[in-house]
Amino acid sequence: MALWIFLSVVxxxxxxxxxxxxxxxxxxxxxxxxxxxxxxxxxxxxxLRRSGATLELASSGFMDPASSVLISEAAHAARLSTDLSSxxxxxxxxxxxxxxxxxxxTEEIELIQSEIGGQEILEACLAASRRVxxxxxxxxxxxxxxxxxxxxxxxxxxxxxxxxxxxxxxEIYDHVEISDRG
Amino acid sequence: xxxxxxxxxxxxxxxxxxxxxxxxxxxxxxxxxxGYEVSVLAPVEDPDTLPDYVFDGGRPIAVSYxxxxxxxxxxxxxxxxxxxxxxxxxxxxxHIHEPVAPSSSLLTCWAARGPLVxxxxxxxxxxxxxxxxxxxxxxxxxxxxxxxxxxxxxxETLVRHIGGDAVLIPNGVRVAEFRDQESVSVEGxxxxxxxxxxxxxxxxxxxxLRAIPHVFSxxxxxxxxxxxxxxxAEFKDFVxxxxxxxxxxVGIISDEEKRRTLHQADLYVAxxxxxxxxxxxxxxAMAAGTAVVASDLPAFDRVLQSGKAGKIFPVGDxxxxxxxxxxxxxxxxxxxxxxxxxxxxxxxxxxxRVVQDVIAVYEAVHTExxxxxxxxxxxxxxxxxxxxxxxxxx
Numbered sequence: 001m002a003l004w005i006f007l008s009v010v011x012x013x014x015x016x017x018x019x020x021x022x023x024x025x026x027x028x029x030x031x032x033x034x035x036x037x038x039x040x041x042x043x044x045x046x047x048l049r050r051s052g053a054t055l056e057l058a059s060s061g062f063m064d065p066a067s068s069v070l071i072s073e074a075a076h077a078a079r080l081s082t083d084l085s086s087x088x089x090x091x092x093x094x095x096x097x098x099x100x101x102x103x104x105x106t107e108e109i110e111l112i113q114s115e116i117g118g119q120e121i122l123e124a125c126l127a128a129s130r131r132v133x134x135x136x137x138x139x140x141x142x143x144x145x146x147x148x149x150x151x152x153x154x155x156x157x158x159x160x161x162x163x164x165x166x167x168x169x170x171e172i173y174d175h176v177e178i179s180d181r182g
Numbered sequence: 183x184x185x186x187x188x189x190x191x192x193x194x195x196x197x198x199x200x201x202x203x204x205x206x207x208x209x210x211x212x213x214x215x216x217g218y219e220v221s222v223l224a225p226v227e228d229p230d231t232l233p234d235y236v237f238d239g240g241r242p243i244a245v246s247y248x249x250x251x252x253x254x255x256x257x258x259x260x261x262x263x264x265x266x267x268x269x270x271x272x273x274x275x276x277h278i279h280e281p282v283a284p285s286s287s288l289l290t291c292w293a294a295r296g297p298l299v300x301x302x303x304x305x306x307x308x309x310x311x312x313x314x315x316x317x318x319x320x321x322x323x324x325x326x327x328x329x330x331x332x333x334x335x336x337x338e339t340l341v342r343h344i345g346g347d348a349v350l351i352p353n354g355v356r357v358a359e360f361r362d363q364e365s366v367s368v369e370g371x372x373x374x375x376x377x378x379x380x381x382x383x384x385x386x387x388x389x390x391l392r393a394i395p396h397v398f399s400x401x402x403x404x405x406x407x408x409x410x411x412x413x414x415a416e417f418k419d420f421v422x423x424x425x426x427x428x429x430x431x432v433g434i435i436s437d438e439e440k441r442r443t444l445h446q447a448d449l450y451v452a453x454x455x456x457x458x459x460x461x462x463x464x465x466x467a468m469a470a471g472t473a474v475v476a477s478d479l480p481a482f483d484r485v486l487q488s489g490k491a492g493k494i495f496p497v498g499d500x501x502x503x504x505x506x507x508x509x510x511x512x513x514x515x516x517x518x519x520x521x522x523x524x525x526x527x528x529x530x531x532x533x534x535r536v537v538q539d540v541i542a543v544y545e546a547v548h549t550e551x552x553x554x555x556x557x558x559x560x561x562x563x564x565x566x567x568x569x570x571x572x573x574x575x576x
Contacts, residue, residue, distance in 0.1 A: 065292045065319040066256035069284035070245055095246045102245040107258040181259065 025149065026160040032146035036167050039139035043170065046135050047093055048082075050128035051075040054096065057125050062112045067103040074099035086170065093132075094173035100129065106180045129176040140169040184550050185541075188213055189273040192224040193285035195242045195253040197231060201462075202279055202303050204437065205332070208356050209277075209540065210235055212533040216541075223267045223286055225255035237267050239286045247284065254285035264289045265556055273554040275299060275544045281323060292322035295557035297548045299328040302336045302348065325557070327547040330540070333460050351540060353462045354533035360469035363445035372404040372511050375447035375472070377440065377463055378454075380412035380431070386453035386477065386498070391420035391429075393453075393504035398425060400508050409435045409443060444470035448517070449510060452476035455498050461485050464492065465531040468524030473517045475506050491527040492520055 057063070058072035074096040081092035112118040150161050192206040203224070210220045220235055225242035232238060240260045242253035255263075264286060268276070274297065281287045281300040291298065329348035331337035337348050374397070378385040387408065394406055406429045408414070414431035421429050435443060444450060450467035454477055464485045467474050474492030476482040486492035493510060495502040510517045529535065 064256060064258070064261045064289055065322050066254065066260070066284035066286075066288045069288065069319050070247060070254070070256060073247065073284075099245055102243045103257060105257060105259075111258055 022158055025155055029149055029161050032142055033164055035142045039142050043135040043139050046131040050132050051078045053125035053128045057121050060121050062115045062118050071099050071103050090170055090172045097173050097176055100176050104178050109178055133174045136170055136172055136174055143167045143169045185274045185544055185548055187219045187273045189271045189276040190222045191278045191287050191290045192222060193280050193283035193287035196224040196226040196236060205353060206279055208354060208533050212537045221271050225286055239263050256284060261289055264293050268294050268556050275548055276554045291325060293557055294554050295325055296554035297552055298326045299543055299547060300326045301330040302340045303332050328543045349543060352460055354536035355465045355469050355531045357469040357528055357532040360441050360466055363442055370403055372401055373447045374406045374449045374451055376408045376451055378410045380410050384456050386455045389453040389498055389500050390451055391417060392500035396504035397507050401511060444472050447472050450474050454479060465528050468528040471521050473510055473520045491523040
């Protein structure tokens with residue numbers, strides 16, 4: 001009798017712990033999804049800021065027209081891509097990065113900085129690029145943590161993620177680096 | 183002769199074969215043969231390979247533009263080269279090709295002033311040029327005094343996006359170069375030639391391949407040569423393995439190989455199904471003395487004078503194409519008549535004639551004693567250019 005009581009108490013306790021664990025995991029998944037949502041919004045806003053700052057730089061008249069046309073074409077394409085699928089979007093943004101990398105070399109930078117107001121416009125563009133890089137890294141970090149958690153057996157068997165779609169990492173070539181072609 | 187020194191600008195890398203580049207080379211050589219002093223400015227990967235009439239416009243940088251990766255020349259360094267070329271060139275006329283291309287062309291429009299002429303080549307050059315952000319580019323384009331378009335399609339694009347009008351001067355062919363070829367024809371074999379991108383459906387290789395079985399069964403020593411970039415594996419459904427090497431895919435060929443291949447072929451087939459604005463290659467085939475069979479696109483019909491200078495078949499009709507090929511291969515007399523008519527017709531497209539129209543445009547925009555000079559007015563970068571002049575003088 002005592003053994004029977006003891007066993008059922010143990011079972012109830014185990015079940016309670018397990019349910020608590022499931023609940024906590026579900027909570028973690030939920031929090032991670034919320035983190036991903038926020039990171040996505042932040043990445044999107046930095047991408048928009050970057051293309052905006054690029055357009056401003058292109059129309060400043062501080063650069064030669066060929067360079068201006070190249071980066072503003074790329075920035076335009078990136079802005080228009082917001083309606084497209086995220087793969088197409090990421091491609092357009094990567095191309096903007098390539099265009100910036102192609103155009104901004106040490107001599108160009110020196111030239112822009114020598115203009116009144118040039119430093120500010122350039123810095124706005126470079127700062128936006130750095131933020132894009134950071135926010136994409138944070139987003140992918142959260143996505144990886146979340147998918148790892150969602151792959152655990154308990155999460156899969158008990159459908160802890162509900163119907164939330166599996167989050168995807170964003171693959172954008174976003175490293176803007178000033179080259180020295182001298 | 184008031185015009186003596188002519189500068190020509192090519193926006194694309196000199197070491198990459200292409201339509202604009204060969205147009206520029208042909209124009210430069212033809213002008214030279216007429217006694218003008220010509221200098222071409224073009225970006226180039228390896229300056230040691232340049233002929234002496236080409237000025238090194240700097241290393242091109244690969245960048246994606248208009249949905250494709252292009253090798254263009256831009257930035258401070260490129261601008262400096264352009265300015266140096268204008269200063270040292272002392273040109274009476276500067277002729278800019280594809281002025282919208284963000285490369286040496288646009289830079290020249292911007293950095294030069296005086297008698298400027300420009301030629302529009304492509305019909306699909308996207309022009310957001312006139313929107314607010316392009317102020318610098320816009321003012322640069324306004325300096326062009328004479329505008330030329332190589333095709334009706336290119337002219338329309340220009341009229342629609344930039345406004346104003348342009349003179350239509352089609353592409354030329356250096357007829358003599360195509361004629362001066364050794365002919366190595368083997369008795370009893372017939373060679374049919376296709377030229378162009380094989381992976382582009384509008385070039386119509388499929389139409390031709392559907393017609394080939396009839397031709398091969400009528401002539402058992404007939405060969406088809408397919409020259410142009412693209413993956414032959416895509417057409418394996420149309421190629422009967424029993425033909426062996428009677429269908430040869432030779433891939434990309436150089437200009438020189440093209441001239442030789444055209445010359446050696448008995449028939450050149452242009453089965454295009456659309457999108458051709460001129461069909462320069464038809465004229466090249468005529469110059470090489472090869473009979474032409476082409477689809478009845480308006481542009482081709484015009485070049486072939488409705489069948490007088492080449493045989494025409496309904497667009498996309500493989501059966502009619504097969505019959506036309508068989509007829510021409512059987513009837514040597516008819517084929518030779520077409521070749522003779524082609525030889526006369528092609529003179530209309532000879533650079534020696536086309537160049538007269540170009541020179542007329544030069545003369546129309548040039549006033550006596552005027553030179554193309556550096557434009558430093560109101561340009562922020564002018565100051566910088568001034569600095570680079572001082573640097574180079576040190």
